[in-house]
Amino acid sequence: MSVADPWKPFREVMQAPWDHVAAWKKKSGRKVMGHLLPDVPEEILHGAGLFPVAIEGGGVQASHAQALIPSYTCSHALGAMEMRLRGDLNVLDGMVIPYVCDTTRNLFHIWNLQFPNMANELLRMPKRLDYPGVRTYLAAEFSRLFESMAKLSGKSANTQDLGESIRLYNRSRARLREAYDLHRTNPSVWTAAKAQLLIGSSLRAPREDHLKWMDALPWDEKGAAASVDRIPVYVRGKVWDPPQILDLFDQLGFVIVRDETVTGWRSIAQDAPANGDPIAALVERHMAAIPYTGYHESPDRMVAGFVLRVRSSGAGGVVFLNPKFCEAAAFDTPDFQKGLEQAQIPSLILETSTRGVSMGQVRVRLEAFREMIGNDLP
Amino acid sequence: MQPIESLKQIKQITIEYFTAAHSARQNGKPVVYVNVFTPVELLYAMDMFPIYPENHAAILGARKMSPAVAPAAEAMGYPIDVCSYARCDFGAIKTGQSPTFGLPKPDLLLVSNCQCGTLAKWFEVLSRHYQVPMVLIDVPHSGRGEPDPAAERYVRAQLEDLVGLTEKITGKTLDQDRFKETIRVSRKASELWTRMLALGTSIPAPMTVFDQFVAMFPIVSQRGTQAAIDFYQALVNELEQRVAQGIGAVENERYRLFWDNLPIWPEMRTLSTFLSDHGAALVTSIYTWAWSKLAVSEDDPFGDWTQQYLYEMNFHLNKRIEHYSQLAREYKLNGFLYHSNRSCKYLSQDIPEVRRAVTEETGVPGVIIEADHNDPRLYTIESIQNQIGSFLELLDVKRIQAAS
Numbered sequence: 001m002s003v004a005d006p007w008k009p010f011r012e013v014m015q016a017p018w019d020h021v022a023a024w025k026k027k028s029g030r031k032v033m034g035h036l037l038p039d040v041p042e043e044i045l046h047g048a049g050l051f052p053v054a055i056e057g058g059g060v061q062a063s064h065a066q067a068l069i070p071s072y073t074c075s076h077a078l079g080a081m082e083m084r085l086r087g088d089l090n091v092l093d094g095m096v097i098p099y100v101c102d103t104t105r106n107l108f109h110i111w112n113l114q115f116p117n118m119a120n121e122l123l124r125m126p127k128r129l130d131y132p133g134v135r136t137y138l139a140a141e142f143s144r145l146f147e148s149m150a151k152l153s154g155k156s157a158n159t160q161d162l163g164e165s166i167r168l169y170n171r172s173r174a175r176l177r178e179a180y181d182l183h184r185t186n187p188s189v190w191t192a193a194k195a196q197l198l199i200g201s202s203l204r205a206p207r208e209d210h211l212k213w214m215d216a217l218p219w220d221e222k223g224a225a226a227s228v229d230r231i232p233v234y235v236r237g238k239v240w241d242p243p244q245i246l247d248l249f250d251q252l253g254f255v256i257v258r259d260e261t262v263t264g265w266r267s268i269a270q271d272a273p274a275n276g277d278p279i280a281a282l283v284e285r286h287m288a289a290i291p292y293t294g295y296h297e298s299p300d301r302m303v304a305g306f307v308l309r310v311r312s313s314g315a316g317g318v319v320f321l322n323p324k325f326c327e328a329a330a331f332d333t334p335d336f337q338k339g340l341e342q343a344q345i346p347s348l349i350l351e352t353s354t355r356g357v358s359m360g361q362v363r364v365r366l367e368a369f370r371e372m373i374g375n376d377l378p
Numbered sequence: 379m380q381p382i383e384s385l386k387q388i389k390q391i392t393i394e395y396f397t398a399a400h401s402a403r404q405n406g407k408p409v410v411y412v413n414v415f416t417p418v419e420l421l422y423a424m425d426m427f428p429i430y431p432e433n434h435a436a437i438l439g440a441r442k443m444s445p446a447v448a449p450a451a452e453a454m455g456y457p458i459d460v461c462s463y464a465r466c467d468f469g470a471i472k473t474g475q476s477p478t479f480g481l482p483k484p485d486l487l488l489v490s491n492c493q494c495g496t497l498a499k500w501f502e503v504l505s506r507h508y509q510v511p512m513v514l515i516d517v518p519h520s521g522r523g524e525p526d527p528a529a530e531r532y533v534r535a536q537l538e539d540l541v542g543l544t545e546k547i548t549g550k551t552l553d554q555d556r557f558k559e560t561i562r563v564s565r566k567a568s569e570l571w572t573r574m575l576a577l578g579t580s581i582p583a584p585m586t587v588f589d590q591f592v593a594m595f596p597i598v599s600q601r602g603t604q605a606a607i608d609f610y611q612a613l614v615n616e617l618e619q620r621v622a623q624g625i626g627a628v629e630n631e632r633y634r635l636f637w638d639n640l641p642i643w644p645e646m647r648t649l650s651t652f653l654s655d656h657g658a659a660l661v662t663s664i665y666t667w668a669w670s671k672l673a674v675s676e677d678d679p680f681g682d683w684t685q686q687y688l689y690e691m692n693f694h695l696n697k698r699i700e701h702y703s704q705l706a707r708e709y710k711l712n713g714f715l716y717h718s719n720r721s722c723k724y725l726s727q728d729i730p731e732v733r734r735a736v737t738e739e740t741g742v743p744g745v746i747i748e749a750d751h752n753d754p755r756l757y758t759i760e761s762i763q764n765q766i767g768s769f770l771e772l773l774d775v776k777r778i779q780a781a782s
């Protein structure tokens with residue numbers, strides 16, 4: 001092992017992301033663009049000469065935000081507003097909020113009215129995944145965003161730069177997938193918390209630096225082989241909320257074989273084609289991604305596709321991390337659970353909340369779930 | 379207080395509508411579940427029968443049946459936090475309880491998301507339940523309302539595709555003359571509805587928003603039919619007479635108020651009596667205005683729908699502030715009652731900001747009432763009445779201060 005701890009930079013980013021962002025901003029002279037997850041293509045912001053930073057409101061205790069948005073709002077949106085109000089996000093020059101549901105649509109307008117000095121953009125995401133015309137529309141919308149972002153950074157929207165950004169992000173994602181797969185095969189060393197530490201920090205640090213830090217990791221480190229009683233589990237949810245849940249999965253002997261969170265596997269699963277028209281490549285990547293809960297395709301296919309993804313992951317069970325007050329997730333879950341039942345895959349729903357959840361209770365429920373799956377596994 | 383005679387027809391109109399809905403199914407007429415921002419004129423012209431599950435859910439709410447049906451949806455796994463219209467709909471399907479004998483099974487589900495995203499998710503559940511196809515008219519929310527040519531092409535193409543789809547389902551070709559006629563009929567109903575709303579500017583107002591909620595049924599469920607025109611023509615005539623004679627809906631009208639968001643259906647009568655006893659008239663509301671904007675021309679209906687869905691119905695904070703401020707002036711409002719509706723995140727999340735900005739802009743104060751439009755388990759009527767009562771006292775203080 002080298003003298004310096006190779007995991008340190010990632011931990012530091014996650015412990016004090018805004019201090020680091022401010023330092024990078026100063027060093028690089030780039031404007032910082034926050035983006036609310038999911039599906040704002042970071043490549044577009046990066047290719048336009050900005051420094052993209054993901055905003056994840058989950059796990060933030062909201063108190064000031066409730067004066068502006070009612071408490072029956074998901075923790076992701078409320079948390080983002082809370083962070084802005086308490087000053088965490090002062091370093092941002094602007095914010096891109098994707099229209100993925102009624103909540104983000106409202107959040108954008110409230111944000112824009114409250115913080116007129118920021119460059120705020122609504123990314124008008126289409127909801128249909130089952131319609132041919134959607135690609136043309138999305139390409140136009142991505143181009144619009146690219147031009148607007150380039151204007152903000154004071155350069156011309158150059159597709160060559162965008163192509164470069166795509167290749168950089170593809171390299172980063174390939175490394176992150178490697179880490180994710182090591183968690184599957186070697187979970188005692190590559191814990192869920194570590195794999196997610198890499199993904200989470202990649203969304204907050206300059207990708208070039210982050211890639212270098214990843215290269216310095218001990219990729220060959222051998223640990224105890226996955227013990228037989230590790231339980232392979234699949235997670236569907238928005239973000240890791242509460243964030244401590246990752247440690248809990250590790251402690252309780254789960255292996256997260258795949259997940260659909262927007263800060264997890266879903267964010268790294270697909271690359272954009274490295275050559276050709278970069279905007280078309282980003283559209284391609286979007287269309288190939290695991291459908292976000294707010295999007296629409298044939299309702300039967302939504303369930304069948306989910307069950308198929310779970311099956312092919314080899315998971316013994318599914319944990320739904322549903323944000324409280326998220327209508328989309330709430331409407332999807334019962335039929336998704338029914339689909340799993342038919343496939344004889346057990347599942348558990350954990351509801352996340354802005355008021356915080358009791359980790360003790362989460363532990364008890366996960367333990368019970370582990371027993372249940374453990375008994376069913378051959 | 380003199381009741382509005384024409385409103386007495388609503389009961390019969392509702393019965394006839396649901397009877398026709400059930401017989402449409404029996405006679406092999408395709409049944410299509412829709413929401414308001416869908417081109418129902420096309421469906422009428424194709425001999426299809428549009429049905430609004432939201433409307434049925436509102437009837438369940440108004441009949442105070444939500445506590446009997448909604449828990450069944452919660453038992454199916456739909457949390458109490460999701461829209462109570464949807465929960466009532468699922469619960470009514472599950473329990474079979476409904477004053478309209480339920481809704482006939484659909485052949486197609488057609489929904490647009492320029493209203494809310496909830497409906498699309500709700501219809502996805504119905505699509506799986508009934509094993510019928512669903513079409514989402516996807517309307518990308520156009521930000522601050524700036525022109526978005528790519529979105530216009532995207533929305534228009536989806537709308538035009540509906541012609542082929544309905545032709546495939548019905549096995550008929552769209553009769554352009556009939557289509558145009560339906561559009562004319564629909565526009566006429568919309569115009570009458572708008573005239574009716576505008577009469578609320580009279581002092582005293584001849585009709586309250588509670589009456590408008592009752593009168594909504596035909597404009598929601600039957601625009602595109604002669605029944606809607608006949609009803610609204612009679613209603614407008616009667617209201618014009620009341621205005622001419624100075625007859626108000628509320629005796630000794632002292633406060634002219636705005637109602638924001640959906641009604642609280644289970645409390646219509648209680649709140650109406652409460653306000654009326656206090657001399658408070660709800661003279662206009664945002665909910666009822668939505669139906670005044672649905673008219674299209676025969677020349678380019680798809681272009682008009684595209685514009686409407688993308689820009690008119692693109693309802694958001696700034697537009698709301700502007701619109702409410704304008705209504706405050708036109709209707710000489712004394713106050714705003716903002717219903718913060720737990721169910722409807724779409725129409726509620728920006729209320730604190732709307733209230734702040736509208737008061738800043740117009741000087742007209744508002745009170746936020748935490749409730750739910752269809753589920754009485756999520757509020758208490760006493761607390762709503764207390765809040766409104768205190769607000770009216772505040773208006774009195776303001777009045778005294780202004781006079782001195």
Ligand code: SF4
Nearest residue numbers: 074101103238323326
């Ligand atoms: S889709 Fe759900 S979790 Fe995501 S922003 Fe909307 S309400 Fe929140």
Ligand code: SF4
Nearest residue numbers: 461463494496721722
């Ligand atoms: S009440 Fe609101 S959320 Fe529910 S269907 Fe109507 S518009 Fe959508």
